[in-house]
Amino acid sequence: MEIFKEISNLISIIIWPLIVLILGFAFRDIIKSLLLRIKGAKYKDITFEFQDSLQENEALFKVKEKTEDINLNPIEINKIKELAELSSRALISESWSELENEILKILKNKDIQKKDFYKYLDAYSLANSYIIKYSDIPIYNNFRKMRNDVIHNYDSNVTKDQAIEYSLSIKKFIEIMKKENNEIEENA
Numbered sequence: 001m002e003i004f005k006e007i008s009n010l011i012s013i014i015i016w017p018l019i020v021l022i023l024g025f026a027f028r029d030i031i032k033s034l035l036l037r038i039k040g041a042k043y044k045d046i047t048f049e050f051q052d053s054l055q056e057n058e059a060l061f062k063v064k065e066k067t068e069d070i071n072l073n074p075i076e077i078n079k080i081k082e083l084a085e086l087s088s089r090a091l092i093s094e095s096w097s098e099l100e101n102e103i104l105k106i107l108k109n110k111d112i113q114k115k116d117f118y119k120y121l122d123a124y125s126l127a128n129s130y131i132i133k134y135s136d137i138p139i140y141n142n143f144r145k146m147r148n149d150v151i152h153n154y155d156s157n158v159t160k161d162q163a164i165e166y167s168l169s170i171k172k173f174i175e176i177m178k179k180e181n182n183e184i185e186e187n188a
Helices: 002-026 028-037 052-066 074-086 088-109 114-120 123-128 134-152 160-187
Strands: 040-043 046-049
């Protein structure tokens, strides 16, 4: 009987940390996206503040990290460079439109009506619909923010190289998104 009591005590001590670890692992993408949105913390007299640029750099690093194995067509790269020579703003607008069109194709495959398309353009709706991962929300939001800054803020000055980097990153993001959605469909 004493052995069962010892085992029961051991289980009662271990169960809560084990549950926390299992939940943390199961919801790691959601937890990571929440942590990336934290701008600071305060406890009594101690205050921590994080820079927004840290979150943006994390998101951009993640795109580059995920896209090392994706090769783009040289013809597409030349078209991107040509459009950047004409207008950096046009290239950014065109790249964002391409992302929206790919999202629309995925939504059509999921039998979501075109009239409801714009309900799904925010990052959380896309993640809830399994079109992007929760961990990709900061990346998507950075793409959207840059597009909005360039299109709606005429004082925004974007260089040709920044526009090319934006466009190539969007193309790589689209490839990742398509690949992940194909994997989801294959597993369903």
